[in-house]
Amino acid sequence: MKYMKLGTKPDTFYTEQAVRSVASDIPADLIIHVNNTKYQLHKFPLLLKCGHLQRLCSDTDDGEPLPIALHDIPGGEEAFEICAKFCYGIAISISASNFVPAMLAARFLRMTEHVAKGNLVAKLETFFDSCVLQGWRDSIAALQAAWRISGWSESRIVQPCIDSIVEKILLPTSKVAWSYTYTRPGYTKRPHQSVPKDWWTEDISELDIEVFRSVVSTVRAARLLPPPLIGEALHVYACKHLPDPLYGSSSSSEPGVNGQAQSYSTVAAEETIAKQRRVLETVVTMIPGDAGSVTGRFLLRLLRVANYVSASSSTRAQLIRQAGSQLDEAKAVDLLIPLPSDTQSYDIGAAEAVLEHFLAQFQRPAAPDERRRMSVAMEKVVRIFDEYLQTIALDREFPIGKFVDLTECLPEIARNDHDGLYHAIDTYLKEHPDLSKADKKRLCRLIDCRKLSPDVRAQAISNDRMPLRTIVQLLFVEQERTTGAGGSHSMMPPDRASVDAVSRLTAIDREEEQAATDHKSDLHRPRRGVRAERALGEAAAMTRSLSASTKTAPRKDRTAEERGSRLRNK
Numbered sequence: 001m002k003y004m005k006l007g008t009k010p011d012t013f014y015t016e017q018a019v020r021s022v023a024s025d026i027p028a029d030l031i032i033h034v035n036n037t038k039y040q041l042h043k044f045p046l047l048l049k050c051g052h053l054q055r056l057c058s059d060t061d062d063g064e065p066l067p068i069a070l071h072d073i074p075g076g077e078e079a080f081e082i083c084a085k086f087c088y089g090i091a092i093s094i095s096a097s098n099f100v101p102a103m104l105a106a107r108f109l110r111m112t113e114h115v116a117k118g119n120l121v122a123k124l125e126t127f128f129d130s131c132v133l134q135g136w137r138d139s140i141a142a143l144q145a146a147w148r149i150s151g152w153s154e155s156r157i158v159q160p161c162i163d164s165i166v167e168k169i170l171l172p173t174s175k176v177a178w179s180y181t182y183t184r185p186g187y188t189k190r191p192h193q194s195v196p197k198d199w200w201t202e203d204i205s206e207l208d209i210e211v212f213r214s215v216v217s218t219v220r221a222a223r224l225l226p227p228p229l230i231g232e233a234l235h236v237y238a239c240k241h242l243p244d245p246l247y248g249s250s251s252s253s254e255p256g257v258n259g260q261a262q263s264y265s266t267v268a269a270e271e272t273i274a275k276q277r278r279v280l281e282t283v284v285t286m287i288p289g290d291a292g293s294v295t296g297r298f299l300l301r302l303l304r305v306a307n308y309v310s311a312s313s314s315t316r317a318q319l320i321r322q323a324g325s326q327l328d329e330a331k332a333v334d335l336l337i338p339l340p341s342d343t344q345s346y347d348i349g350a351a352e353a354v355l356e357h358f359l360a361q362f363q364r365p366a367a368p369d370e371r372r373r374m375s376v377a378m379e380k381v382v383r384i385f386d387e388y389l390q391t392i393a394l395d396r397e398f399p400i401g402k403f404v405d406l407t408e409c410l411p412e413i414a415r416n417d418h419d420g421l422y423h424a425i426d427t428y429l430k431e432h433p434d435l436s437k438a439d440k441k442r443l444c445r446l447i448d449c450r451k452l453s454p455d456v457r458a459q460a461i462s463n464d465r466m467p468l469r470t471i472v473q474l475l476f477v478e479q480e481r482t483t484g485a486g487g488s489h490s491m492m493p494p495d496r497a498s499v500d501a502v503s504r505l506t507a508i509d510r511e512e513e514q515a516a517t518d519h520k521s522d523l524h525r526p527r528r529g530v531r532a533e534r535a536l537g538e539a540a541a542m543t544r545s546l547s548a549s550t551k552t553a554p555r556k557d558r559t560a561e562e563r564g565s566r567l568r569n570k
Contacts, residue, residue: 002131003095051110075101096138100145227293245308277309296326300334324357328377332387386420393428418451429465
C-alpha cells in the first residue's frame, strides 16, 4: 500500500485534562469542538489554509479565544487532526486507509488552492490519481471508506474507484502484476505460477453489498468474463458474510447478565439478521441465469440461510427452483435445512419442494442425449435422497407417517436398487423400537426385495428388526436367485406344499398380532428367535418344493422334444 508524507515538524499535539493542544509559547486563541473532543489551537496557521474557518472568524474581534463547533465535519476528530497538523507543518502520512476522511475533511474546511497555494486538497487529489487509483488494494480500501462515510454522495471518490477496480478485473491474468488475496484450500502460491482466473474475488468480498453489486454488475455488463466466474465471486462473498445455519451462526445471541444486556443482545441479533437478509436477497438477484454458473450445493446453502433469516417468499421460490434443477450436484447433508425456530429440526417441506422441482424436469420432452443425462442425474439423486432419509430416520421424534410420505416422494420406478432405502428404513426401525407391528409392516412394504443386492438381502434376512413377512419374501427371492443361477430355464407354478407353507406363515403372523393385542405383554409374544426358526423351517419346505418342481420341468421338456422328433420322422 502506497503512502504520501507531508510536513517535516515533529508531532507536538498532546492531551491534558481531556483537551487536545499544541506545544507552543503562544497562547491558544481558537477553541474548536469536534464531537466530544476540545481543541485549543491558534488562528494564525489554521486560518491561512482553511477557508471555512476564515468565514467563521471574520466577524469576531481579537479578544477572548473564539469557540467554534465542527461536529458535522466528515471523518470526525481523526480527520480534523490530520488537517490541523498539515496547517502547523507537522509530519503526517497519507495512505489509502486514511485518505478518504482526510480528503472529505479538507474539502469541508475548504483547504483549496483559492485559499492558499499548495493546499491540502490539491495534494490529496494528486495522491488519489497517481497512487490510490493505480493500486488494487488501495482502490478497494478507498472505495470502502468513502462508501461507509458518505455513500453514493461522494461520487468524486466512489465512481473512480469502481472504474479502477473493474478495469483491473477485466485485464487478462497475464497482466496482473500486483498482490492480491487468494486463500483457497489446497492452493499454494509458487514462483512463476500463473494467476488464477478468480484472483479478484476475495478482495472485493470486503466491500459492502451495495458497492459489491455495483462492481459485479459493471463487470457482467462488459461480457468479458464467463458466468461461472461471476458465480464464484457470489459464492466467495456469500461464504464470507452469510454463516451456514447448519454449522451454527455467529449471529446467535448469548443470554445477558441482566435484562438490559439481554435486550441489547436481542436487538443486535435482529440487526444482524436483517443485514444478512439484505445480503442474501441481493446475492440471489445477482445469480446468472446461465446453466452451471453456480453449483447446486451453493444454492442449497443459500436456501438454508434464506430459511434462517426469513427471506422473502420470492427469494425462497427462486432458490428452490434453481436448486431443484441442479439437485444431482448436491450431497445428502445439503438437504438438511434447519427450521428458523429450531436449528436442531429440519424443514422437510423445503427438501420435498426441491425434489419436486427436480422431478418436474422429467415431464418435459427432451432429446435422447438430454434423456440420458437426466437418467444419470436421477441415479445420483436417488442415492442422495436415500442418504438423506437415513439422517432423518435418526430423529426419534419424527413421525412414521411423515417418514413414509417422504420416502414415497421418489416414484417407484426411480429406484433401480433398494439398498439405500433398506438402510434408511432399518435405521428408522432401530431408532424407533416401540413401533407397532402394523407400522413396521407399513414401512417394510416400501422395500422391493427383488431390488436388493445379494449382500444387503443376506443382511436383511438375519435382521431381527425385519417383520416376519418381509423375511419370508426375502427368502423367496433368495431361492429364486439360487434356482436361476443353477441353470433352470422354466419355473413351474408353486405346488400345494408351497401354498400351504405361505398359509401357515400368514397364520403365524396373525397369531402373533392377536397375542400382542389381547395380552399387551411381551411375555405372551413368541420370541424373535422362535419366529425366525419357524420362518426358516417353512421357507425350507418351500425351497424343497420349488427344487422338486424345477427338477421335473426339464424332463417334461425333453419328453416334448422326443415327441416332436418322432412326428418329424413319420
